[in-house]
Amino acid sequence: MKESEIIRKKIRNGDFVGQTSGLAEGFAQANLVVLREKEAQDFLLFVQRNPKPCPLLEVTDVGSPYTKYVAQDADLRTDIPKYRVYEKGELVDEPTDITKYWKEDLVAFLLGCSFSFEWALIEAGIPVRHIDAKRNVPMYKTNIKTKPAGIFHGPLVVSMRPIPYDKVVKAATITSRFPNVHGAPIHIGYPELIGIRDLDSPDYGDKPIIKEGDIPVFWACGVTPQAVAIESKVDFMITHSPGHMFITDIRNSELSIF
């Protein structure tokens, strides 16, 4: 049994309800977005048009809470430690199981997560400041618009990692190997050019730790689709709770395209 399966089983049985960072090391984790069929059609188009913030790993069949490709024997109603339930853009519940919310018209989207490319950076000897400081990554709304689809529209959200200046190019080329987990950065060096006024005031996550000689590097962020869905006041949506991800059976190294 893979480590990922063991941990999913624990989560399913209610034996683990915490954050998943660092769990089942080497296995990719995924963001969850569950929508009704009607909005799911628009959302599928939205992620297709915005692959950098929304790298799609799997979409379930309508009504099915089971993954076919990214994990074996997984049930998306029970195998994530904590969920968030939204109605018309408002948070209404934060359960550890969504069986009672599941309906025949729901579709689940699993989207790649930056944990995987952070693993690749660390493997390459590139420090990841917020991980070293046990903080959350700082995230910012930008002046870059996502490509709209149906009811979904809004700004691109980016995560920022301060990278030592002599490792910036390596960070860009390494993450370009991982398009399914946001891929190459979308900007290097000048926050004001993408509409970010103050790096010390992120829109989500924690204040960054920037060391001397660090250059700010920005990647498209998986918060984008959730932020866009909330702002679009979609009727009904379930997501994972921040930091409480779905653990797949795919190894991070398998996500590299070369």
Next chain:
Amino acid sequence: MKESEIIRKKIRNGDFVGQTSGLAEGFAQANLVVLREKEAQDFLLFVQRNPKPCPLLEVTDVGSPYTKYVAQDADLRTDIPKYRVYEKGELVDEPTDITKYWKEDLVAFLLGCSFSFEWALIEAGIPVRHIDAKRNVPMYKTNIKTKPAGIFHGPLVVSMRPIPYDKVVKAATITSRFPNVHGAPIHIGYPELIGIRDLDSPDYGDKPIIKEGDIPVFWACGVTPQAVAIESKVDFMITHSPGHMFITDIRNSELSIF
């Protein structure tokens, strides 16, 4: 007959003595360094230790002026439009033929040239400012030291291309596919961090044209090995004259590693 062969024949016959930029489009051009066997041993080690400024395409056998791999039926004594001959670091001649200088103890090095990756940038829709303005690329000595070998030591020389900020990452990832022609940049964005005080005063080449929203991107430069050899006051050296390159039979696209 390939276009590259046709042009080499013209050059050999003395029918062409100009710069090679834009000639035999699609074919890679190469820098030439010719040294005596004794210094060639050190130089081979130097290029092995510094592959980014010195991407080695071919080394000839001792005493042979003929290429075996990068071009068919080429004679390095006659197939370059113009040469430079140095004695103890001083320029002593700039002939169009080096037959009279050739000796049995000489070794020729052919090194990859940035023309090839500029071709890749242009193919990808990334403007190359100095080409658009028909100028030479600006080049700068940095505070980055090359790894020394024998008598060869000195600073890394870089070329700089101003790139629109929203194309910088693409420029980095595209050129990373071409390690044989300097590969990925060595620095992005902050010239002072690599010891460059004034972008408007390059050590070699022309003053840059930087448009609004451009970010300076720096690549290791093929001038490095020549500059290092001159500064090391090597007894005897022949190089191509700047801009007068050796035209190979290798297509630029073949140099891509993926």
